[in-house]
Amino acid sequence: MTMAQSKQLAVEMRGVSKFFGAFQALKAIDLTVETGERIVICGPSGSGKSTLIRTINQLETIQSGTITVDGIELTAGGDNVGKVRREVGMVFQQFNLFPHLTVLQNCMLAPLKTGRANKSSAEATARKYLERVKIPEQADKFPAQLSGGQQQRVAIARALCMEPRIMLFDEPTSALDPEMVKEVLDTMIDLAREGMTMLCVTHEMEFARAVADRVIFMEAGAIIEQGAPEEFFGNPRSERLRNFLGQIA
Ligand code: ADP
Numbered sequence: 377m378t379m380a381q382s383k384q385l386a387v388e389m390r391g392v393s394k395f396f397g398a399f400q401a402l403k404a405i406d407l408t409v410e411t412g413e414r415i416v417i418c419g420p421s422g423s424g425k426s427t428l429i430r431t432i433n434q435l436e437t438i439q440s441g442t443i444t445v446d447g448i449e450l451t452a453g454g455d456n457v458g459k460v461r462r463e464v465g466m467v468f469q470q471f472n473l474f475p476h477l478t479v480l481q482n483c484m485l486a487p488l489k490t491g492r493a494n495k496s497s498a499e500a501t502a503r504k505y506l507e508r509v510k511i512p513e514q515a516d517k518f519p520a521q522l523s524g525g526q527q528q529r530v531a532i533a534r535a536l537c538m539e540p541r542i543m544l545f546d547e548p549t550s551a552l553d554p555e556m557v558k559e560v561l562d563t564m565i566d567l568a569r570e571g572m573t574m575l576c577v578t579h580e581m582e583f584a585r586a587v588a589d590r591v592i593f594m595e596a597g598a599i600i601e602q603g604a605p606e607e608f609f610g611n612p613r614s615e616r617l618r619n620f621l622g623q624i625a
């Protein structure tokens with residue numbers, strides 16, 4: 377590879393606007409994410425963070441602009457939405473595990489349903505990722521028998537079982553008791569160090585400092601400021617970001 381060749385873009389958003397009725401939740405967002413890049417998104421409640429990352433796997437449709445994920449143009453229609461969803465894993469604040477399925481069954485469900493794997497390969501993949509998130513011994517338990525931190529690690533393993541190329545996290549530690557935050561962040565740090573492309577909405581600034589290539593600050597549906605963690609935290613340019621950082625510190 378020569379210096380002139382740029383890396384393939386994982387996500388390319390151009391002029392993306394999202395309306396809920398008359399209310400504009402995203403205001404002509406431009407955002408490009410390189411393959412392997414780790415992005416942290418922060419900002420006040422209601423600023424559009426969840427909406428932004430949910431447009432990437434089409435959990436939210438958009439009204440104008442274009443989104444390309446791994447070279448697949450989302451807005452072009454056809455089967456592209458299905459293709460993109462297979463490449464993008466998502467982890468939510470509420471773990472959204474199926475309560476009537478065991479941990480192993482939760483992890484096997486999507487690969488089986490989408491025809492990605494047969495039973496034995498789905499099980500092997502599930503066990504591999506439960507090992508990766510360090511809870512292989514919980515495979516046969518039901519979600520309610522696990523702590524919140526363990527449930528969130530299952531949710532991460534379940535997303536990884538689809539072998540996604542991009543992972544989206546929407547405040548994955550916000551619903552956890554404080555003593556369980558670290559085990560989930562450590563799992564995310566491992567994933568980041570393995571080179572996964574990640575977009576994480578979080579206010580865990582230690583996490584941002586540890587792994588983010590870029591931190592993005594949103595307010596009122598727009599990206600107000602972004603930069604490498606050192607610059608972002610050490611030398612915030614806008615008054616609004618300074619105020620925000622003051623509040624969450
Ligand atoms: P954040 O994740 O930064 O807290 P959201 O992306 O969830 O913000 O929401 C951005 C704005 O869009 C908020 O004002 C919210 O009330 C509004 N919003 C989000 N989802 C919907 C919806 N389904 N219907 C109407 N308004 C919504």
Ligand code: MG
Nearest residue numbers: 425426427546
């Ligand atoms: Mg949100």
